Amino acid sequence: AAVLAERGVKTRRLTVSHAFHSPLMDPMLDEFRTVLASVAFAAPAVPVVSNLTGEVASAEELCSPEYWVRHVREAVRFADGISTLQEQGVTRFVELGPDGVLSAMGADCVEDGVFVPVLRKDRDEAESAVTGVAQAYGHGVSVDWAAYFAGTGIGAGARRVDLPTYAFQHQHYWLKSRAGSANVASAGLSPAVHPLVGAAVSVAGGDEVLLTGRLSVQSHPWLAGHAVGGTVILPGTAFVELAVRAGDQVGCGRL
Template sequence: MAAVQATEDEITPLLTDGAAIAAINSPTSLVISGDEDAVVRIASAMEEQGRKTKRLTVSHAFHSPHIDPMLDEFHTIAAQLTYQEPTIPVVSTLTGRQATGDDLRTAQYWTDQVRGAVRFADATTTLATLGTTTIVEAGPDGVLSSMVQNTTDTITTIPLLRRDRPEADTLVTALAQLHTHTTLDWQNYLTGSGAKQVDLPTYAFQHQRYWLDAPTTKGDATDLGLTNTNHPLLGAAMAIADRDEYVFTSRLSLHTHPWLTDHTVADTVLLPGTAFVEVAVRAAQHVGAGGVEELTLAAPLVLPERCGVQVQVVVGNADESGRRTLQVHSRPDADGDDS
């Protein structure tokens, strides 16, 4: 048996007496079954067209001519069983349509089910047409759920179990997901699991928050008689009244600039050297200088874990060539605490 990425119309002309379509899982995914050489030949032809194929690990070539020798015995045993009218609607994967009670109460129906192709895609389409919005997959994994999603986008699928995941956790998670789509009999579930319902507390729920606080909004520097720099590292600028000098001020902290924690050296957060360059360039642009000719870092700027750092950038007078000096000063807040 082999899974093949192809449509039924594409595979049907390639079938021989020794091979058959075992299942149609979605409009473009099916399984072929039968003689090994015939199955390999068909799969290889699809691979040459760039289609995906996968050989299945199975004990028999189910739903193929290899099943024919056991059909008579199967039919005889099936005829001895007593069948009852189904209590819920049943969509048949043999026909892809909703089955009647008469269909399901015959031995021939179940014999044909063993031999015929599993028309899962057609059954999924019928369920969608009937108004089904949620399907619960009761099986060892979510294989059928993915097939449904590949067939229609109007049905939500919820597998009860997933491979290599704890069964109890996966089951309860699936029930929680199902609870958001329909009404569940939680009392029945809780009784079976040994749990019990309790009354909600009469006081407000207590919450523990895990998300980061948004950075605080800075005030408008113009209200303080300063010039707004519109720069994340420089809050405001001020021209000295009696001389051609400028002072830029700002405040940095891990609360207002959380991205600075990415530059940690020996468990200490330092302002990156590139940030000093950025500050110097922005200050130069503000005073009309062409750029930064040389910048020497005398000492690192350490950002405390809890409080902030006040920063001043001083730009000196222009000399005869138009060059200016630039100094960056910093000091921790006197009693600031951002926690």
């Protein structure tokens, strides 16, 4: 403990009745072996990585009383077990225990593993369990949500819904139209009947006339042929044509 304290490692005394996995267990091994001889064992339904060997245990090992006698006495090969699981492609670990101690230890054994404890000390059990399930789901673990909502009182009404759009996922509601294709008369304008001008309107309170239009390579593809240094520029002749059209609108025949 003194050496650990010098290295800055946090330690605490365990509140247990026996010093498991140590020589202090030797006096009870024979009696423990006798009790195990009366126990009926069955082969596991899922693969089990042994803390005794650090490898996948066989059914013969797990059904043997002697295996469990050794388990009480010998060291825990936790790091070896985690490495074995990692070698078999396991990247997500769920801790079914009273706290997250093993998850913290496991994170020190592998760099790219995800460790999810379902219970945490001094936290609400139901909330911790659901948080663990959600965390596992966020890392790709399949969750039976129908079973989760069953019997909760809202299961009958629970259904999948689309998530709301994010702020950067813009959804526009304006009608898409090209210049000159809309009914400008409904907006109080007069059609200009010209390929470069969309509409004309007399300005209120004076004799001025305003001509409007939209020019782009989408509405006028030929503009792309007049580029300088990679930038599309409206030709000077187009400016002349706009001025001539404006003169025609107000009866001015000179440029």
